Amino acid sequence: MSLKNKLMHELHSETVVKASSKISIVGVGQVGMACAVSILHQHLTDELALVDKMADKLKGEALDLLHGSLFLKSRISADTDYLVTEDSKLCIITAGVRQLEGDMKNNQLERNVAIYKDIIPQVVKQSPAAVLLIVTHPVDIMTYVAWKLSGFPKHRVIGTGTNLDTARFRFLLGTKLQINPISVHAYIIGEQGDESVAVWSSANVAGVNLEQLDEKLAKEEGSQIHKKVMQSCRDVIKLKGYTSWGIGLSVASIVNAILKNLRTIHLVSTNAKDEHEIKVDVFLSLPCVLGTTGVCGILRQPLHETEAEKLKQSVDNLLKTQHGLLRSEC
Known part of the structure; x- marks a missing residue:
């Protein structure tokens, strides 16, 4: 008998209940994690999903948050697979490259557009009814790009703007x-x-x-x-x-x-x-x-x-x- 079974008499198996205010964040750099912590501290979601292509960085950030989950009121999940974002009410996109010193703004834009061509279709597939919130710079153009790639109505694609x-x-x-x-x-x-x-x-x-x-x-x-x-x-x-x-x-x-x-x-x-x-x-x-x-x-x-x-x-x-x-x- 397992420790769990010794601890309690389970009357029925766990029922999977979908989150009612699920938020996903794509990109776990400094900005993405600042968004995550700000949202968690204000108890704005019952489930927060994190996605990033850098598996070790993602796992480390998720574990760091989970170790403090006693002090939070949200379920936290993380994966490199966009399936973790399924049925999100709001998808926040912070992923992208910074403009390096001496780099041309257009170079940053072209690289970020290429990144969005990979991200946006996957986010849309998992959460077709979500609101997209774009943080990536240059934010106005990237919001336009997200709108075109998503096919969402314009009221559901928003940039952090000014x-x-x-x-x-x-x-x-x-x-x-x-x-x-x-x-x-x-x-x-x-x-x-x-x-x-x-x-x-x-x-x-x-x-x-x-x-x-x-x-x-x-x-x-x-x-x-x-x-x-x-x-x-x-x-x-x-x-x-x-x-x-x-x-x-x-x-x-x-x-x-x-x-x-x-x-x-x-x-x-x-x-x-x-x-x-x-x-x-x-x-x-x-x-x-x-x-x-x-x-x-x-x-x-x-x-x-x-x-x-x-x-x-x-x-x-x-x-x-x-x-x-x-x-x-x-």
Whole structure:
């Protein structure tokens, strides 16, 4: 008789019950694991599945988490086989290569597109009803690639976009004003990165529009803070070699909104066709209402003429990259 049988009288065999809020993460590098830990600490899922092609790294990360499972409320599984992701409600893709120093951005993009051609079909096969959340950089283009490869409706393919940039913007603005950033409402839209658009025209604290207090000062302050937002990522990379916790917490906030159907607003990369006079399929960040089905709605955000022009430049930049991808496929 086994130790288990000596311990208890088993009345019936275990019934397999599918997880109701299963999340899968593809890629267990620093970013993937920061997402995993942030999600687990907030108890957002009853099952977390990890996938990576590096078997030893994957096993090590999974074991490390399992050893702490006494302190968690989620089942954890891991495998190099995508079958482990079956029936996920949400699939988070962090896999990809970093842009190396001296490397061309297009080289990074081409390598990541090749990786996605392997990943996305396997994820879709196992979880055809899932919402895809793309973290891989360059995030707007990679979200577009995931959308094309998956065949999913556009509301179920989302990129992390400027969600973290917006958090940094509010943090820096709150620090400047000596106000908790939770009470600061200011947003960054458009293409993620240096060409993003800080929407200063609607920035406010408790409904008090900052631009109306002092238009010239507000624009100068806003421009400086936006530059600091763009630099802050590079500062973290210079100091510790990579970014992880900020994006991990940002992903967890998006996951929370989707799985709990909160219908809260997040600055995520979405298909912006028919928004702000955009006539083409292009993914960039706009204020989106998130719920169980992914993007439930996009706010009709008023923009000043200069902000609208900068957003148009984001569209042009992304289209140029998309067209380059199409040419490389020919």
